[in-house]
Amino acid sequence: MSEPLAVLVVDDDVRVARINAAYVAKVPGFRVAAEAHSAARALDVIASRPVDLILLDQHLPDGSGLDLVRRLRESGHHTDVIMVTAARDLATVQAAMRLGALQYLVKPFTFAGLRSKLEAYAALRRTLAGGGEAEQAEVDRIFGALASAATPNELPKGHSPTTAELVRQVLLAAPGPLSAQEIADRAGISRQTAQRYLKLLDRTGRVRLTLRYGETGRPEHRYAWVPAGPGTAV
Structure with missing residues (x-):
């Protein structure tokens, strides 16, 4: 042993x-x-x-x-x-x-x-x-x-654990909800890629989606990280 x-x-x-x-x-x-x-x-x-x-x-x-x-x-x-x-x-x-x-x-x-x-x-x-x-x-x-330890255990084909971890770190570091474009800019990836990973994390319950309404046009989607499960915080 x-x-x-x-x-x-x-x-x-x-x-x-x-x-x-x-x-x-x-x-x-x-x-x-x-x-x-x-x-x-x-x-x-x-x-x-x-x-x-x-x-x-x-x-x-x-x-x-x-x-x-x-x-x-x-x-x-x-x-x-x-x-x-x-x-x-x-x-x-x-x-x-x-x-x-x-x-x-x-x-x-x-x-x-x-x-x-x-x-x-x-x-x-x-x-x-x-x-x-x-x-x-x-x-x-x-x-x-190590990156996959913080993301869904089995990612769908075409998804990288490293990119998923990068998106997670951006969300964790943010003081409040971010738009897909803001996440893309901070992570250094395209908006389309950010949206793809955000949809995955939303389906698995790891991000919380809210809407921000402006004066005109469609509401903006905003994303925030959801901590994993209940437990004692440090």
């Missing part, structure tokens, strides 16, 4: 860190290596013991979570990172992607939301541990593994 994956929980709020750690401990195949409430403490932990995954808040008392990731990469540490933060601006989301964060979980979230991310991460680790070479279909599955 393989050893549980060691997780470092980093959050400036002690209470939130404890809740997140308790969530991690409930997911089979994972254990909490330590909690840290600052970037400096996180660096000390990583230097002193093996850590497979960091659940990382963006807002820390001695810097940002992304600055911590930069310092880790510059020092040769390639520990996997999942951002767990209230930061919703797309600039931060984009920077996290460029620094190699595997996922981005926006607060508040439920235990089910975090569990799905961890289970997808564990599945990815198992796939990569097999070694060898991969055909294009396998590469696509690997790159879509």
Whole structure:
């Protein structure tokens, strides 16, 4: 039997860190290596013991979570990172992607939301541990593994888990409902593509559709993300 994956929980709020750690401990195949409430403490932990995954808040008392990731990469540490933060601006989301964060979980979230991310991460680790070479279909599955944890389990033919995740991140980062054109602009995709994915997410109950009436013409469709299921928010 393989050893549980060691997780470092980093959050400036002690209470939130404890809740997140308790969530991690409930997911089979994972254990909490330590909690840290600052970037400096996180660096000390990583230097002193093996850590497979960091659940990382963006807002820390001695810097940002992304600055911590930069310092880790510059020092040769390639520990996997999942951002767990209230930061919703797309600039931060984009920077996290460029620094190699595997996922981005926006607060508040439920235990089910975090569990799905961890289970997808564990599945990815198992796939990569097999070694060898991969055909294009396998590469696509690997790159879509974490994104699909936040979208319908089986997407219809012609739909990409990566694009569905991109639309989801745009909706999560928005302070209120958006139009299809606004979503397309923020995601960097066409309006037609945005509408196709929004229809899919609407059918699966992941977005809420409302209408905004102007002075003339047809009402504008507006979309907002619907959190997955009931649960305790963090």
